[in-house]
Amino acid sequence: MTPVEHKTEFHHHTPSERDVNLRDRLLEGIAIPAHPLALDENRTLDERHQRGLSRYYLAAGAGGLAVGVHTTQFEIHDEEIGLYRPVLELAAEEAERFSRAGGERPVMIAGIVGSTDQAVREAAAARDIGYDCGLVSLAALGDARDDALIEHARAVAEVLPLFGFYLQPAVGGRTLTYAFWRRLAEIERLVAIKIAPFDRYQTLDVVRAVADAGRSGDVALYTGNDDSIVVDLLTRYPARHPHNPDGVHISGGLLGHWAVWTKTAVELLEEVKIARQRGSIPGTLLTRGVEVTDANSAFFDPQHGFAGSIAGIHEVLRRQGLLANRHTLNPADGLSPGQLAEIDRVYAAYPHLNDDEFVATHLDEWMST
Numbered sequence: 001m002t003p004v005e006h007k008t009e010f011h012h013h014t015p016s017e018r019d020v021n022l023r024d025r026l027l028e029g030i031a032i033p034a035h036p037l038a039l040d041e042n043r044t045l046d047e048r049h050q051r052g053l054s055r056y057y058l059a060a061g062a063g064g065l066a067v068g069v070h071t072t073q074f075e076i077h078d079e080e081i082g083l084y085r086p087v088l089e090l091a092a093e094e095a096e097r098f099s100r101a102g103g104e105r106p107v108m109i110a111g112i113v114g115s116t117d118q119a120v121r122e123a124a125a126a127r128d129i130g131y132d133c134g135l136v137s138l139a140a141l142g143d144a145r146d147d148a149l150i151e152h153a154r155a156v157a158e159v160l161p162l163f164g165f166y167l168q169p170a171v172g173g174r175t176l177t178y179a180f181w182r183r184l185a186e187i188e189r190l191v192a193i194k195i196a197p198f199d200r201y202q203t204l205d206v207v208r209a210v211a212d213a214g215r216s217g218d219v220a221l222y223t224g225n226d227d228s229i230v231v232d233l234l235t236r237y238p239a240r241h242p243h244n245p246d247g248v249h250i251s252g253g254l255l256g257h258w259a260v261w262t263k264t265a266v267e268l269l270e271e272v273k274i275a276r277q278r279g280s281i282p283g284t285l286l287t288r289g290v291e292v293t294d295a296n297s298a299f300f301d302p303q304h305g306f307a308g309s310i311a312g313i314h315e316v317l318r319r320q321g322l323l324a325n326r327h328t329l330n331p332a333d334g335l336s337p338g339q340l341a342e343i344d345r346v347y348a349a350y351p352h353l354n355d356d357e358f359v360a361t362h363l364d365e366w367m368s369t
Contacts, residue, residue, distance in 0.1 A: 026220035029251035030063025031266045033258040034071035039327040054094035055366040061266035067091045068111030071256040075329040112136045123159040133161040146180045157189040164193035181209035194254045196224025211239035220251040226296045230289025233272045260316040263355035298342035308336035320359045
């Protein structure tokens with residue numbers, strides 16, 4: 001594949017101005033969809049649909065975009081594929097266009113993978129494009145000890161503010177200890193952590209570590225637990241510290257699940273924030289949480305070890321016209337047996353969760369050049 005060249009001048013804030021605003025926005029709690037990759041019939045970058053997706057997320061009210069992450073397909077980080085920088089640039093251009101038109105500038109998060117050398121290179125590229133922080137996957141470091149993981153994180157943080165990432169083992173992550181998270185929380189340029197181990201015990205490890213480090217006032221916690229999105233967001237965690245005597249909340253979500261039906265996801269997060277302020281949780285929100293988890297099971301395919309997760313997201317976006325097809329860079333990646341029927345089932349069961357009408361109203365506008 002030949003990388004696409006884009007030359008756009010981005011508006012840059014000063015580092016101090018940007019870092020303060022970044023922490024405030026993340027602590028406020030925003031919806032951050034994990035941005036998919038649009039491909040044409042030849043499995044090369046489909047710029048029109050790639051831009052259209054970014055426009056959809058921003059119009060739907062997403063407060064940030066995460067690009068170059070699992071949902072974008074980790075293969076884009078391969079230099080032979082050559083898509084990492086072009087894909088990040090397209091999203092950055094649309095974010096800049098959105099803010100120039102009067103919208104609030106989204107928080108831009110770049111997925112960072114690989115060895116320390118590669119991770120630092122990617123962080124520098126993301127910084128130069130105008131991204132605010134880097135979501136760092138530790139998968140490439142295998143079973144390295146905590147010292148090596150912390151050194152890796154510090155190296156990236158010297159280049160770009162750090163968004164920590166607890167990735168579930170089923171899709172390439174590893175078990176990380178409370179001790180690791182406690183040390184990570186001491187890195188000054190850590191601005192947030194995406195908690196996505198799909199495990200209650202491990203989720204509590206992260207929350208407690210950040211609180212114990214005295215950082216819960218400036219390190220935002222984001223759920224990536226697609227099996228427990230609403231409960232994660234509603235819960236006041238009993239991780240107390242003098243700076244947070246009442247406990248800790250998970251501020252928002254950075255989710256592949258929020259790459260579909262994004263407008264209703266944004267509305268759901270606002271409902272949750274109102275319930276938290278009131279100090280009472282309506283039973284209807286807990287029911288909605290189960291509905292969201294059931295829908296996620298159809299999209300993410302846990303029955304087959306999440307093998308169909310990207311194809312499932314693509315199928316929903318294809319139905320709405322936001323993608324032209326379900327293609328992935330790896331032709332072997334596709335829907336699992338029975339997954340299409342499951343998507344049909346949850347579409348019929350939870351019509352209030354989709355945003356098809358919103359998409360249909362604006363699709364032509366988003367797909368225009």
